[in-house]
Amino acid sequence: MMRRHLASYSSVLFSSFRSYVPNQAPYALKFLEHFTTEYYVSEKGGFSSKVRVPFISFVLGGPGSGKGTQCAKIAHTFGFTHLSAGDLLRTEISSNSEKGAAILETIKQGKIVPSEVTVNLIRRAIESSQNHKFLIDGFPRSEENRIAFEQIMGAEPNFVLYFDCPEEEMVKRVLCRNEGRVDDNIDTLKKRLKIYESLNLPVINYYLAKGKVHKINAIGPEEEIFEQVRPIIASYEGACK
Numbered sequence: 509m510m511r512r513h514l515a516s517y518s519s520v521l522f523s524s525f526r527s528y529v530p531n532q533a534p535y536a537l538k539f540l541e542h543f544t545t546e547y548y549v550s551e552k553g554g555f556s557s558k559v560r561v562p563f564i565s566f567v568l569g570g571p572g573s574g575k576g577t578q579c580a581k582i583a584h585t586f587g588f589t590h591l592s593a594g595d596l597l598r599t600e601i602s603s604n605s606e607k608g609a610a611i612l613e614t615i616k617q618g619k620i621v622p623s624e625v626t627v628n629l630i631r632r633a634i635e636s637s638q639n640h641k642f643l644i645d646g647f648p649r650s651e652e653n654r655i656a657f658e659q660i661m662g663a664e665p666n667f668v669l670y671f672d673c674p675e676e677e678m679v680k681r682v683l684c685r686n687e688g689r690v691d692d693n694i695d696t697l698k699k700r701l702k703i704y705e706s707l708n709l710p711v712i713n714y715y716l717a718k719g720k721v722h723k724i725n726a727i728g729p730e731e732e733i734f735e736q737v738r739p740i741i742a743s744y745e746g747a748c749k
């Protein structure tokens with residue numbers, strides 16, 4: 509009873525929190541429980557409790573646009589926890605879990621892993637973190653991903669960073685990345701670029717229409733790109749303390 513009260517009260521206070529989808533309530537509730545540690549909230553009638561909500565940025569852009577590179581800088585400078593969806597999936601593959609083989613096959617084909625799998629990995633990472641500020645890098649990759657996240661987590665991002673990079677440059681960077689990834693080859697990359705256009709861009713457009721997107725010109729030296737990013741993140745510092 510008290511938890512339900514907390515949930516609805518926090519959703520009024522913080523616009524990033526949505527009302528819960530009924531059949532997903534247990535996940536959403538568990539998610540919220542984790543953040544009931546910091547801020548005092550009270551209302552008329554004497555009810556008082558501590559509520560902490562996560563501050564979330566989605567970091568989007570094509571393969572090789574520099575998401576991971578810039579996220580590392582943001583995490584270091586501003587104290588965010590960097591959650592790369594691709595890294596979470598690769599860790600799952602390395603753990604030899606039941607789902608690992610199917611995830612590996614999907615990544616090799618440049619396709620998108622089922623939403624439920626990725627969202628649950630992100631959810632677990634958030635729940636097990638002591639931090640409340642998260643960069644979710646490379647997710648959502650489709651409208652279906654986005655909707656699954658909002659339903660399961662009962663939350664949407666506070667803002668979105670979009671690294672806008674010409675295809676030619678992305679191809680050059682991915683083929684030179686040299687991290688031994690199974691998907692950094694020209695055949696898989698072509699498929700990833702097609703999926704980026706057909707499925708990722710609609711997500712960016714969705715958040716553009718909501719006024720949540722900060723578009724970054726991803727061409728230039730890493731440090732110069734970070735100088736575009738820095739004031740954007742700094743402008744949210746008050747909101748995510």
Ligand SMILES: Nc1ncnc2c1ncn2[C@@H]1O[C@H](COP(=O)(O)OP(=O)(O)O)[C@@H](O)[C@H]1O
Pocket residue numbers: 569570571572573574575576577578681682684685686726727728729730733
């Ligand atoms: N501004 C940049 N200019 C040139 N190369 C870059 C730049 N930013 C990142 N890189 C390199 O390009 C490759 C892809 O960057 P990465 O951050 O992994 O991108 P993403 O996560 O978007 O795929 C990496 O090898 C990285 O070192």
Ligand SMILES: O=c1ccn([C@@H]2O[C@H](COP(=O)(O)OP(=O)(O)O)[C@@H](O)[C@H]2O)c(=O)[nH]1
Pocket residue numbers: 569570571572575576592593594595597614615616618619620621622626645646647648649653691700
């Ligand atoms: O939410 C996600 C994130 C990644 N992937 C898969 O993992 C691959 C690598 O993703 P990552 O973000 O690491 O690639 P990057 O954009 O950084 O090159 C993608 O092509 C997809 O096959 C996915 O299915 N869902």
Ligand SMILES: [Mg+2]
Pocket residue numbers: 575576592594646
């Ligand atoms: Mg990356």
